[in-house]
Amino acid sequence: MKNRAVFLDRDNTLIHDDGFIHEPEKVKLLPGVPEGLKLLKESGYLLIVTSNQSGIGRGYFQEDDFHAVNRKLQEFLKPYGVQIDDFFFCPHRPEDGCNCRKPRTGMVEKAAEKWNIDVSESFVIGDRDSDIQLAVNAGCKGGVKVRTTLFPDFLSAAKHIVSLGDES
Ligand SMILES: [Mg+2]
Ligand SMILES: [Zn+2]
Numbered sequence: 001m002k003n004r005a006v007f008l009d010r011d012n013t014l015i016h017d018d019g020f021i022h023e024p025e026k027v028k029l030l031p032g033v034p035e036g037l038k039l040l041k042e043s044g045y046l047l048i049v050t051s052n053q054s055g056i057g058r059g060y061f062q063e064d065d066f067h068a069v070n071r072k073l074q075e076f077l078k079p080y081g082v083q084i085d086d087f088f089f090c091p092h093r094p095e096d097g098c099n100c101r102k103p104r105t106g107m108v109e110k111a112a113e114k115w116n117i118d119v120s121e122s123f124v125i126g127d128r129d130s131d132i133q134l135a136v137n138a139g140c141k142g143g144v145k146v147r148t149t150l151f152p153d154f155l156s157a158a159k160h161i162v163s164l165g166d167e168s
Helices: 033-042 063-080 106-115 129-138 154-166
Strands: 004-008 045-052 086-090 123-126 142-145
Touching: 004 106, 004 129, 004 154, 033 045, 033 063, 033 154, 045 106, 063 086, 086 106, 106 129, 123 129, 123 154, 129 142, 142 154
Parallel strands: 004 045, 004 123, 045 086, 123 142
Antiparallel strands: none
């Protein structure tokens, strides 16, 4: 049987971002994130970050900085007993025309291959229209935009996904 996953935007979905965050000491979890991730994990979803990181392609920071921020995120999640399963990122600039910059689907395809994921039973959570468009382009079951009136925080988005995932 295939796995299902939630493809997670990182910046301003899981952690606070003033713009091109790349310093581990600036990492702050957003409200409801550990609780929401735990709920998704317990409901059988892989937790896969898919993140546009054009700051790398623009030369603002290095790939290592991206990984350092991820390590800090994992460290903050540890006391809650939940971890992100994998991290995928697009280092390119918008003008590079790659196939991985969201809303293009390269990262989802790569993750699906590696983790044996049924994308049609999977979801996207993000704070931008490009995240929601990713869900459409990749053929996911749905996409949920956080920091909206309907889904003010991550936990509300996670609860919605669990309720949708239970419908067959
Ligand atoms: Mg974001
Ligand atoms: Zn790319």
